[in-house]
Amino acid sequence: MGSLTGYKYHDRCTQLRLIHLCFAFDLLLFSHGDYISILLMLRGLKIFSSSFGLLPSETKFAIYCSGMDDSEVRRVLRSLVSLEVIYLSGTLAFQFALKIFLLQNVGIMILPKKLLRDVEAICRAFLWKGMTYSSGPGLVAWNNVCLPKKVVGLGFRKVIYWNVVAMGKYIWAIASEKDNLWVRWIHSVYLNNLDWWEYKIPTDCSWYWKRLVAVKHPFKAKIDLNAFAATKYSIKIGHDLLFDHTIKVHWSNVV
Structure with a gap:
């Protein structure tokens, strides 16, 4: 995905060229918080879902934004709505939990x-x-x-x-x-x-x-x-x- 024109990795994932993590039926996606990078990432997700019949679960979908302008967040959300329409119009095979992280910092949870x-x-x-x-x-x-x-x-x-x-x-x-x-x-x-x-x-x-x-x-x-x-x-x-x-x-x- 890093070879696609305009795509930028998450700031903390550039050196390792890290774009996702998978845990069983949970998928975490990481991207820089700009519209082009997010759009390219979502297009890649659409191709994956169309090829393998694995679609994001509506109830387990979440997107996390940080350090982004409100206008840019709204633009991203509009893209997600149009993408959801495409998903729902297809045949639902298997679902997975999807979390998208558009953050400036990544962290590990430590018990307080x-x-x-x-x-x-x-x-x-x-x-x-x-x-x-x-x-x-x-x-x-x-x-x-x-x-x-x-x-x-x-x-x-x-x-x-x-x-x-x-x-x-x-x-x-x-x-x-x-x-x-x-x-x-x-x-x-x-x-x-x-x-x-x-x-x-x-x-x-x-x-x-x-x-x-x-x-x-x-x-x-x-x-x-x-x-x-x-x-x-x-x-x-x-x-x-x-x-x-x-x-x-x-x-x-x-x-």
Whole structure:
């Protein structure tokens, strides 16, 4: 598509020539937010649908615009209306969810701390009251409940800790230079062959990238880059590395 006259890639997708991502029956399209690029992208989508009988689902269609003039957005929406008429006039075979992103910035969703605290509150309420919500205190402090079984805890994971070690998989993927699209995208947009362990966040980067890089620091304090990259990362390994500093007592197996 990049060879078509007038088409421009999304600003963050130019180097990798990235125009779409597919997940089963979900399709994500990325484009620069100008009318010509969007029109060419939609024409390509029309050819795809006509060839394979896979049409966007009316109920799962969405378009996201950012940094575009209102007049340009209205022009794009008019094109989508005419395109929808073409789709509906044809024979409907299989449908897929279509999301079109016409953005100046692309991000990864990271769970906010408030949501993590709410999830943990539900876990506490269910453990002690068998309910979704409870205002009363638990019988045992939650920090003690979340201790490993080897030191007389129940082995529950603190949700905030779990989120950190889960995000650690991304830190490890970059450190080990995994050959996948996301790592290549991170290198093309942010790192540009810089040393990952010494990398510092630029002031103009996105919120999600700042949050993700911040997760790197506790791992960096515990292990050097080469040893971390050579590890086959898992949630358990990440949790033990960062948060399991307890000493096993001799009677723990009896408990």
